Structure formats: C-alpha cells, structure tokens
Amino acid sequence: MPEILNPRERFSLLVIDEPQDRVPVFPLLTSAAAPLAGVPLRDYYTDGITMAKCQLRAQERFQTDFISIFSEVGIIAEALGSEYRYPEADLPVLNQPLWQDLEQAQRSLDRLQTAIPALPDRNFGRLGVYLDAINYAYQAIADRVPVLAYVPAPFTTAQQLVEPESLLIGLVENPDAVQRLLTLATRAVIAFSRAVIRAGALPILVDPLASGSVLSPEHYRQFALPYEQQVINFWHRYDLDVVLHICGATSGIIGIMPETGADLLSIDQIELDCALNTVGTRVRLIGNFDTTTLWLARPGEIESRVTEMVIKGKTAPRGYVCATGCEVPIATPPENLAAFVRAGKIAGEYEFPPGRKRSR
C-alpha cells in the first residue's frame, strides 16, 4: 500500500512544525551509493551524472526520504587550490593543502580573497560535478524527493587549505591569522552554496572537523560557530530550512549549536536523550544511529536498535528525522541498510492525519 505522503510532502510538513505520517528516514547515504550501483568511487565523484544516477538508484531501492549530493569535504578547498588525488576505489585524498602553514597562508590570503567569484561557474574545482548531479537528480525526482547538497563549512574547509597541524596550533598561537583564513573560507563557502541553491538543491552545512573530537567547546565557539552562523544567515536570507551536520562527538557543544541559527541539527556521537533534553525544544533533530553498527551488525540487531532510537527520537518536540550519525560506510551490506530504513519507517509512524487511526 503506498504511503500517504511522499518525501517532499513529509519534509515540507516537518519544517513548518506540522505532523507527518511518519518520521523521515535519512541514512546519510552518500558515496556508499556508488558501490551499491556497482560504480567505481572515482567515477562517482568526478562525474555528476553518475553521482546522480547512483543516488537515484539508491533512493529507489531503499525508498529513503532524501537525495544526498556529496562525496567528500575537500571540494571547496580543492576549488581554492588544495591538491587531491583521485584513487579509483576510494574518495579523494588530500595530497597537498594550498598552504603549508598559516604564515604562508597570510601572505596570499588577500589575493585569493578577491579571486573568489560571487557566483562561481562550473569550473570552480569540482563544482561542475555537483551542479550536474543536482540538475540531473532535480529534474528526475525533485517534485517528490528533496535534493540535498552537502556543503563543507568554513572550519572544515580551512582545515583542508592549510596543513591541519599548523592550523590547530594556530588556534592557540595565532588566532587572528586563523580568523582571517576562516573569513576567506566563509566567502568561498557562501559562493559555492549560492551555485548549489541556484541549481535547485537544499544545502546542508557539514562541519565534521569542528566536532568535539577535534575542537574544544571554547574553540568551537570562537572558530567554527561564528562562520557557520554567517553561512546560515546567508541561507536564511533565502528562507531555506538549514541543516547543520557535525559528526563525531558533540556533547560538549550541543547546547550552543542552535546559536548558529540552524533549523535542524544532524548529530552523531551523543546520547539522543541528552540532545533531546538540551535542544529538543529549539531545533529539529536528525540522527544518530551508529554507523559502525550499521556496517557490522546483523539486520535483526539493526532493526531493534533503530526502533529503540526512533521511539526516543519521536518525542522531539520540534520534530525528528531518523538518520545515521555520519555517512553510511561504503562497505555497508545492502540488507543492513534495508533493515535500517524498514525499522525507521515502522517505528516512526505517527497517527496521520492527527486524530485518525490508520489501518494497516
């Protein structure tokens, strides 16, 4: 029996605080869509049409609620000059960041800053891949399924522009230099996202390198949050519903993440209860199934754990999306993914329309 709502309709209700037929189910199924379609990873992240086709096949197969246009977080840094190599069977690997250290960065920041176009064209690194993927997926399915494009946040992008060690030391020893670098990264992120928005995708801000696994809460507040805020302000200018995804540990920063202005927080390594109690009345929550379990556990165990998670998540006052805490691991067995989606949908059912019991 077909569901009452399609993913587009379900999401539209979620973001205006209206009841849905069930929680949206959103395994962060990004590059893992390639092996599921039998496509080499390199083809996936260098050819937008291939990326879109893999995503569409995965969506059709697992009946998930979103299309995820994404490969890896280096895409903006690469467009600015960092060098990546493209292994056939792996995601792009940072070969050489644009700058070896912060000092070197300071010398050329101004020049690069003025070179960033307000609206980059498809030759801005692999932006063209993204745009092709968005256009293809959008035309294929956007009336029924939201097309999301993951956009690396300024702090994560900055970590791909300078030797990470130099940047992290700079947080303590040369914060002004880091801030200048982040200003540049923010400009690039906004420009990149403008192209994504124009192509028809809803951008998601991803800042994995700003998680508690990398940054202290104090440093998050100083070096990540203000720049996330600037990007989100730009997106809010368009009235977009903004998802902020920070994978890794977020217990230390969960309380301040809503200050970014994000409408939905996508969380990973944190007790769901803790997130619910801390920010559940302020934002909608997305998360946070452990991806190692998704990869290695048996389908039956996945189903029971997802059920447990969703029953908790459904109590979120502003709404909840059943999701993985991070990207679906590339080697995840398809039956595990199917178990995740199946359990999420069953456990995530609401009375819909409210006041009317549904027959099964």
Next chain:
Amino acid sequence: MNELNFGYQDPAPDRITFEEWDDLFQKIPDQLIEKFHYFPPNTEAWSKYLFPPQVFAIYGARHLRRLKFDNSLAALRLWGFVNNESERLFRARQSGRKVIAVMGDLGPLAVLVNAFPGCVPFYPDCWWWTPFAMESDVLLDTAARLGIGEATCYSRAALGAFAKHSYFPDPDLIFAATGASCDDYSGVESLVARMTGNCLWIETPLRLPDDTEALVNLLVSEYRRAVSALEDLTRIRLTESMLAKSVQRANEVRRLTARLRRLAYQDAVLPALEMMLVEFGCLHYYSDISEWTEILRHLTATAEYRRQTSQPVNNPDALRLAWLTPPADPLLLTLIEDRGARVVATEYVINQALTLLDESVPGLTAIALSHLNGSLNGTTAERAALLISAAQAHQAEGLVISGILGGSHCAMESRLIAEIVKKKLTMPVLEFDVAPPHPEIDRSTRTRIDAFLELLRSRRCRKF
C-alpha cells in the same frame, strides 16, 4: 520614484529569468526582506515572504525555473506571497485561525467567510496549478486513485491535495458550491465531501435575466446556511456591519485589480503572468486580504510609475491577444510574450470575483448579486459577450482559448465562444487543450501558437 519601494530603485522594467532574479535578489536590502510579513501586524520570522522564485523551486516548484518574471520589487513580493500560500494556511491554523475551504463558486463565498474575524478562506480549486508548478503527476495520480482520472479538468488536483493532508490543513469547514458551475469540479467536490465529512453544499442557480429577485433570494437563503455554519464554528454572531466591512475590503481588492488590469492591458506595464496572479487574487486574496491589498497597492504604484515614465515591460505594439480560460500551464503566458505578443483582455471564468459588490444593499444580497455576474452560471453567449467587450476595449487582434482536456465548460463552451467571437469581431481564434504537466510546452501547441502569431502579424501588415 515608486514610494512603496521604500527607497529601493527598481531596474528598468523587464521580464527576467529565474537566474536573473537570483542576481537581482542579492541587491535587495536585508531591511526589505525583514519588512514584509503576512498576517500583519504579526512580525514572526516565519511570516516573511519576500523571497525569490528559486527558493520555491528548491521546495519542488520546478516550473519556476522556466518562467519569466517581472523584475520589480512589487512583483517579487507578489511571487513570494503567492508561492507561500500553502505554508501560510498551516500558519493560520497554528496561530488559532479557522481555515475555511470554499469550493466551486470562485469568489463570492470568500467575502462572506472573510467577514468572520479569525477565519481564513481559501479555494482548493486553485491547487489545479500545483501539478504544473511542480511539473508533477503526484496530485493528479492521487485523484485518479480516488476515482477522478484524466478525462476530468486539472482542478481534480484539489482532490489529491485533500487526500494528502499536506498542501493545506484539513479545513475547519468546507463550502462546496454546485449547480450552475463546472460539472467536473462538482464531481471533485462530491468526493471531497465524502472524504472529509464537514462539507456544506451551496446551491448556485443558473442565471436567468428575468428572475434576478428570485435568484438572489435563493442565494441569500443558501448563504444564510453558510452564515449559520460559520457562527456555529466561530461562536461569533455575524452582524450587518461586519459583512459591510468585508464587502468594502473585497471591493478595495477588486478596484485595485481593475486599475491594474487597465494599466497592464492598455499600457503594457505588467506582464501577463503576474496579471493572472493578480486577477486570481480576487478569489480569496491568497488567504490574507490585508497583506494582499498592500501588495496590490505596491503593484499599482509600480505600474503607475512605469506608465508615467513611459517604461512598459512589454512592447505596447506587441500583438494584442484576448485570452479565454486561464492557462493551467503558466509557461504558455511566458511563451506568448517571448514570441512578441501580449495579453490585453481576459475571461478567466472569474468574472464574479472581479465585479464590484453593491455597497448600498445588504451584504448577503450584494454577494448574491456578485455571484450572478459569474462567468459560468450564465449562458455561453453571455460569457462570449464578456470577452468580446474586453477584447474590443483594448483592440485585441486575436483570441487564444486554452482549454482543458476533459474540462466540461471547456469542451462544451470553447468552440461555441470561438464561433461567436469569429463572427462578431472577425478575429482569428486559436483553440487548444493544455497538455498535462511537463517541463516544456508540447511541440504541437508551440507550433500552433507560432503559426497563429504569424497569421496575426500578416493581418496587421495587410491593414497598414
């Protein structure tokens, strides 16, 4: 300088693409985005609406990527407001308002509903554009599963929208007008009534010139039943002064619309697409009469400024077309303007919502009389006469009839009206059915439009 632009300077009038609006949007000051809210004086963040078409495209309105838009601030306001209606209806409910669906009569009953404080009327009928705006079969397929398939007018999308519970909130009350109206839509209404269970039928009689008094009496008695239902729902007793105020507000909308029609169709200062939105705003004001009235004022100021400064958006010498029946696919209006024509007269089956209400008679009588001006509740000859009068007023050179496959008034009336117009105005007529939702206008329709415009051009050359 257009005073209602709050210091913002519109660029020279133009019809621009979706992408060009994005560029222009970067120059819109933040204060203006913050300034406009629906349901004034509410200023909640959720009630902002000054956003460019691409925002709505991201949320599924794919057709917006293919249309051309007027480049004024007032037009941006118009588009943001219209595209935002679905959300606005949900927000209406969330903020304690009663949401009342009015179906079938296209205009009159909304005046009555609006007389009740805290009631928001809307026409699910207008969701017929949604499949086209989204380039999607979702609502039409849903309607088909419920028993109304492709041999019916696209207004069947409303049935799909009811079944989905996600395009507007389940209404607190539904009025379904039937009788002398669209047969197809009566079929839709009957299924909606069965599905929802809170539907009050309103009989709408055939207009018979000699029996106006009896017809008004019948309509007034029908409206009294509607009033009772609204009073029961709201626990507010309707007074004549409440109704009079609602009539006045509706008339303000209708006056502004009439002014805009004159400006746009005579002086070419607003495009056809925006004007179709303006005309349909007379039905239910896109669920917020206060803000809609302000938007109309803004558009009027923009149009007046363009007229005074001789800055039309279309070439005033473009081929002048009359248009019968609103095009379900708005891309048709973009196409004909791209091809060097412009719309100067319309008969979009909503005459009852355009004519002024009589403020000298009791409110229900005024609404009944307004209803009797309807496009669809009289004879075909009368509807043809409406069009002929408008076409003559602005020297239309050709008539386009965009029918709907299966739409009963289209199937029955279009050919008859075409014959009458050909005979009375010796004017070429192009008649076609609008194809189902698709990214592009189908090639055969496109070719027929091109050939038709070529014919009009050659006729014009012969005249001179």
